[in-house]
Amino acid sequence: MALLWRSGEEPGEVRPGPKPGLSVDVIVEAAIEVADSEGMAALSMRKVGERLGRTGMALYTYVPNKGELVDLMYDRVLAELPTTYDASAGWRPAVASWAEHTLAFYLRHPWVLQVSQARPVLGPNEFATLESVVSILRGTGLGPRRTRGVVALLFDFVRGAARTVTESRLAPSATGVSDEEWWRTRSHLLEEVAPGFTDQYPMVAWVESEDGGPGAADTFAIGLNVLLDGIEAAVAKG
Amino acid sequence: MALLWRSGEEPGEVRPGPKPGLSVDVIVEAAIEVADSEGMAALSMRKVGERLGRTGMALYTYVPNKGELVDLMYDRVLAELPTTYDASAGWRPAVASWAEHTLAFYLRHPWVLQVSQARPVLGPNEFATLESVVSILRGTGLGPRRTRGVVALLFDFVRGAARTVTESRLAPSATGVSDEEWWRTRSHLLEEVAPGFTDQYPMVAWVESEDGGPGAADTFAIGLNVLLDGIEAAVAKG
DNA sequence: CTGATAGCCTTATGCTGTAAGGAATTGTCC
């Protein structure tokens, strides 16, 4: 964890031995490139090493193990997120803006969703993101307990939405079928394998009727509004 | 996917060869036991095979690959969930009951959270769970699009809450520190490594002040209420 | 009995993280 907060130790201390050809920073950078383009599952020490013209083992000079490397990657990409949001028009649009930025962030780095959330990595940028939401929510006047609940809810919602999008993005490419095609053939497939499933699951059939626009984006917007209304209600209650 | 919907093909068809010593069902059962007790990461074909007195390779006679096995495990445990909820007192308590049942379910089988969500596995029990929530939400009078949004929001919330609980449960045991102790030493640790972090992140410090009761359970209840109020607002708007 | 089939095995391939130990480089001290 010390590595997370160092970020530029004093460059003094001249020490014997060959000059370091790498650094924690370039390793983390290379690892992020791998994870962004090939996904978390394809991230291996060997692959990161090769990208830097080294073997996988060379990385262990700089990073104690893969887990810590992932923690460093996580905190590093979090730096992309804004640290403040414009709350001049009230907390509602600010929260909406936060949610959209955060969603886009997860879509940019889907592997982040696979990094442990509840044992927080405790890096500086993780605190900064937390700081940014709480800061917005101070405008609601809610107390710390309620605010904690709302923050958790907001994160769960955005992360869940991101997971839905990225996974539905990956699934078709894995099977070689396009996204739309997949959903179109879905019902046909099901009718084949489970004849009369629309009778067996009438509610599912109903909820999937009346196809509303762009799908995922639409669902996100609706969920966000419900959520904001819920916060408003909590505020009204005091 | 055909395996998901079979669940008892006709036992006719007498075929040559040795009698099957195993079955898809006992394999799935054994795999669930492994995943429940040792976690998804520890689930391997070899381990499931050994639990049944076979090698790992023997399973490939019944199941095409590990991915399909996981799909089967997923749909199997989903059968534990209720298929209907009492909505006689209105949709609000019914949704609350659904959320609590579902949270408890995820806590019982934490590995389920690691099964892909957005390319739905499309098993019968997955549809049944979807059916149960939508069924409750019909009582709100919302249309299909809004209902879809609310369903997604509900699942994201419950899954996120479950993830938070299970991960904070696992983390300390991995490091050998107790849960409470971990949180207690948290601030001290941070003060050491990042002196004056309470000044740097005042909002975080504020939101973590006033420790409110049992923590996770409290956060869940608060979030759920916010969510229910949000649905109510959506209903009121029409 | 013969041939086909299905269950289960052993073996092998190519991945993974990482422990261990050695070679090479570069500094400080005599």
Added chain:
DNA sequence: GGACAATTCCTTACAGCATAAGGCTATCAG
């Protein structure tokens, strides 16, 4: 300059993973 220590990076090795390939054997239909 030579000795010694520290450091980077390498090769090798091990245990584990999913799973492909091929072989042995039990069991059926004919």
